[in-house]
Amino acid sequence: MSFSPDVTETLARARADLRMGVPVVLGDILVLAAETLTEERLADVMTLQGDAVLAITARRAQTLKARAYDGDLARVILPKDATLKWVQSIADPADDLRAPMKGPLGAMRGGDATLHNTALNLVKSARLLPAAVVIDLIDSVAFTRTHGLTAIDGAAATAHLQIRSPLHSVVNARLPMEVSEAGRLHIFRPEDGGEEHYAIEIGRPDRSAPVLCRLHSACFTGDLMGSLKCDCGPQLRAALAQMGSEGHGILLYLNQEGRGIGLANKMRAYSLQDQGFDTVEANHRLGFEDDERDFRLGADILKTMGFSAVRLLTNNPRKVEMMEQCGVRVAERVPLSVGENRHNAAYLATKAAKSGHLL
Numbered sequence: 001m002s003f004s005p006d007v008t009e010t011l012a013r014a015r016a017d018l019r020m021g022v023p024v025v026l027g028d029i030l031v032l033a034a035e036t037l038t039e040e041r042l043a044d045v046m047t048l049q050g051d052a053v054l055a056i057t058a059r060r061a062q063t064l065k066a067r068a069y070d071g072d073l074a075r076v077i078l079p080k081d082a083t084l085k086w087v088q089s090i091a092d093p094a095d096d097l098r099a100p101m102k103g104p105l106g107a108m109r110g111g112d113a114t115l116h117n118t119a120l121n122l123v124k125s126a127r128l129l130p131a132a133v134v135i136d137l138i139d140s141v142a143f144t145r146t147h148g149l150t151a152i153d154g155a156a157a158t159a160h161l162q163i164r165s166p167l168h169s170v171v172n173a174r175l176p177m178e179v180s181e182a183g184r185l186h187i188f189r190p191e192d193g194g195e196e197h198y199a200i201e202i203g204r205p206d207r208s209a210p211v212l213c214r215l216h217s218a219c220f221t222g223d224l225m226g227s228l229k230c231d232c233g234p235q236l237r238a239a240l241a242q243m244g245s246e247g248h249g250i251l252l253y254l255n256q257e258g259r260g261i262g263l264a265n266k267m268r269a270y271s272l273q274d275q276g277f278d279t280v281e282a283n284h285r286l287g288f289e290d291d292e293r294d295f296r297l298g299a300d301i302l303k304t305m306g307f308s309a310v311r312l313l314t315n316n317p318r319k320v321e322m323m324e325q326c327g328v329r330v331a332e333r334v335p336l337s338v339g340e341n342r343h344n345a346a347y348l349a350t351k352a353a354k355s356g357h358l359l
């Protein structure tokens with residue numbers, strides 16, 4: 001029978017559980033997202049046998065001066081008297097400057113950390129702060145049954161989290177727009193229950209020639225609210241305007257808010273920027289890489305729509321590289337420098353200096 005959820009579907013359930021604060025069982029470990037942990041659940045974790053650890057990224061560990069013995073991962077040992085506040089202060093850098101001393105932090109070393117890494121990736125893919133409380137279970141099958149938890153096979157989860165979920169075209173419909181009456185909106189949906197992505201087709205571009213294309217990442221603040229902290233809104237409108245005036249184009253609107261960390265984490269990054277950190281440092285203090293986006297999604301959509309070459313509107317060389325690597329030829333990079341103002345000048349300068357953006 002096909003009624004039971006497969007690994008992809010179980011992982012989607014696990015993400016929803018973690019976002020609500022419900023623990024999940026991953027192989028033979030129990031995983032709780034630090035961001036949604038409660039006093040009560042932490043107290044219950046402390047009654048279990050074994051050492052609970054807080055899995056964090058090496059990036060976050062660097063700020064906390066904790067040792068990361070497992071590559072990108074650090075396993076900070078929870079002291080027996082760890083409070084919720086303590087866990088939150090390790091996971092969330094909001095108060096780093098006000099309360100800098102958390103240590104010395106003991107870190108676990110040795111043994112297989114694969115599942116800890118998978119737990120961290122799972123929490124991250126749920127768009128939560130990258131920090132997970134993890135403890136070994138003696139009998140994970142009985143524990144799962146007793147508490148009615150979502151359980152995922154460890155090896156299958158580890159493998160699945162590396163794979164990009166296929167995107168399927170759901171529907172498309174005519175969308176007359178200010179820039180062109182010949183607009184059409186296409187919706188693409190991944191199989192893993194993740195965010196949908198959109199393609200806005202202007203006119204009916206020739207599939208056999210390079211199409212004017214923008215690979216735009218969602219920015220609620222810039223695209224919709226007119227935020228002056230970035231250049232996204234003006235870039236979005238300038239790209240659409242150019243497509244309208246040329247009569248053809250494809251704008252891919254990828255729901256990878258905040259360079260892939262989600263809006264809540266982007267706002268955490270903005271808070272850190274108000275404390276004096278730049279856009280890249282803020283991401284690192286939160287435990288993220290500079291840029292967590294996967295541009296291969298864009299290439300997948302273009303190929304599905306029948307395009308194999310683009311004139312790409314961007315200042316970001318990584319977008320050009322990724323397109324080429326995914327088999328979409330970039331016939332031309334079309335610069336898109338608009339919307340600089342006194343609030344975003346430092347942000348744009350940081351992107352040029354640290355992320356290689358071309359001016």
Ligand SMILES: Nc1nc2c(ncn2[C@@H]2O[C@H](COP(=O)(O)OP(=O)(O)OP(=O)(O)O)[C@@H](O)[C@H]2O)c(=O)[nH]1
Binds near residue numbers: 215219230232235
């Ligand atoms: N984490 C984080 N994300 C930000 C910040 N400011 C803007 N963003 C996000 O950065 C992304 C910018 O996307 P794009 O305009 O497609 O990308 P880009 O890398 O600047 O490249 P081009 O605009 O093509 O030159 C959006 O997802 C924004 O939400 C910030 O300070 N921190």
Ligand SMILES: [Zn+2]
Binds near residue numbers: 219221230231232233
């Ligand atoms: Zn923006």
